[in-house]
Amino acid sequence: MRIRIAIIAFLLLALTPFDYGKLPRVKALVVYRDNVQDLWNFLIKGGNYQVVDLRAGIAYIPTELENLLKGWVNKGGGVLTYIGADDEGDSASFFLREGEVEYASLNRWVPVVLKAPAMVKHALLKGVKRVKLYIYRIPDIKNMQGKIPLLETQDGKVVAFAMNYGKGRVVVLPTGPLVPYYPINQYDNERFFINVYQWLAYGKVPN
Numbered sequence: 302m303r304i305r306i307a308i309i310a311f312l313l314l315a316l317t318p319f320d321y322g323k324l325p326r327v328k329a330l331v332v333y334r335d336n337v338q339d340l341w342n343f344l345i346k347g348g349n350y351q352v353v354d355l356r357a358g359i360a361y362i363p364t365e366l367e368n369l370l371k372g373w374v375n376k377g378g379g380v381l382t383y384i385g386a387d388d389e390g391d392s393a394s395f396f397l398r399e400g401e402v403e404y405a406s407l408n409r410w411v412p413v414v415l416k417a418p419a420m421v422k423h424a425l426l427k428g429v430k431r432v433k434l435y436i437y438r439i440p441d442i443k444n445m446q447g448k449i450p451l452l453e454t455q456d457g458k459v460v461a462f463a464m465n466y467g468k469g470r471v472v473v474l475p476t477g478p479l480v481p482y483y484p485i486n487q488y489d490n491e492r493f494f495i496n497v498y499q500w501l502a503y504g505k506v507p508n
Contacts, residue, residue, distance in 0.1 A: 324495070327502040329354050334361040334389070344369040351502035354381045356478030358389025367395055375467030379501025385438035385475045393473045396466050404438040410477070411436055414488065415452035415460065423449055424506040425463055425472075425496050429489040435482040436460075440475045463500070472497050 329352040332340045337357055343350055344366070353370065355362075362370070374380050374396070382393035385404055393402075413436045417426045432452055440460050442448075451472070452461035460475040476482045485491040499506045 324499065324507060325502075325504045327351055327498045327504060329498060329502075332357050334358065337361050337366070340370070341366060344373055352379045352381065352498055354478075355392040356383070357392065358386070359392060359394060360389040362392070362395075371395060371466075374469035374471065377468040379470045379472075379503070381472050381474070381497060381501060383474055383476060383478045384440045385436065386477045392478075393471075396464075396471045396473075398444070401442065401444050403441045403443065405441060406438050407436065409437070410482070413454070415454060418450045418453055418459070421450050423451075423463075425449070425451055425493075425500050427496060427506050427508065428492045429496065431488045432490050432493050433484060433488045434474070434476040436475050437477065438475075470501050470503075472501060 328350050330339060330343055330348075330350040331354040334357045340353065340357075340362075342348070343353075353373075355370075359367070370380070380396075382391070382396065384391045384393040384397075384402055386392075391402075413434055415432050415434060417429050417431070434452075439454070439458070442459055442462065445459060445462070448462040448464045450459045450462055452475075453459045461473060463470065463472045465471075474483075483490055483494070485494060496506050498504075
């Protein structure tokens with residue numbers, strides 16, 4: 302089982318699963334609290350990463366690094382961020398205004414099946430109808446202006462979205478930032494995350 306999970310995780314990062322044909326490879330820097338220095342190195346020295354998957358909470362991102370990251374996205378970078386994930390601080394808050402999101406606590410990790418909004422036609426939602434995420438806090442998004450709804454609860458509350466940030470792109474998800482909190486072998490999870498990485502890297506989302 303562990304080997305299977307590792308293989309699935311690798312395919313998600315490499316974005317070359319044979320089921321979807323030949324896709325451009327996306328080079329992603331996945332940032333945990335233990336490798337924040339890699340983000341420093343990339344933003345200061347440069348590199349060939351196309352996407353930053355920001356899994357470290359803001360408690361581990363000092364202000365100078367935050368400003369470097371926002372500057373990189375503002376110039377055209379793509380970043381995957383998280384809200385409602387843990388007590389270390391949501392990485393999405395770097396790109397949101399104060400008060401834009403409030404929370405209803407579930408007080409435990411709960412698997413939630415979310416649906417793609419029926420009226421939204423966007424490359425991020427190609428081949429996606431339902432996604433299963435593990436959620437600790439349900440975000441209440443106060444301002445959807447300029448945002449692309451991606452996933453909503455069964456009663457229609459939008460809990461995930463994408464948006465432009467300067468010349469760059471941001472995707473915001475309401476889940477823990479580790480693979481077990483979005484099992485990609487269930488529902489349309491695998492396809493959804495392929496779409497997310499491709500879109501953030503300005504690649505072609507598969508049909």
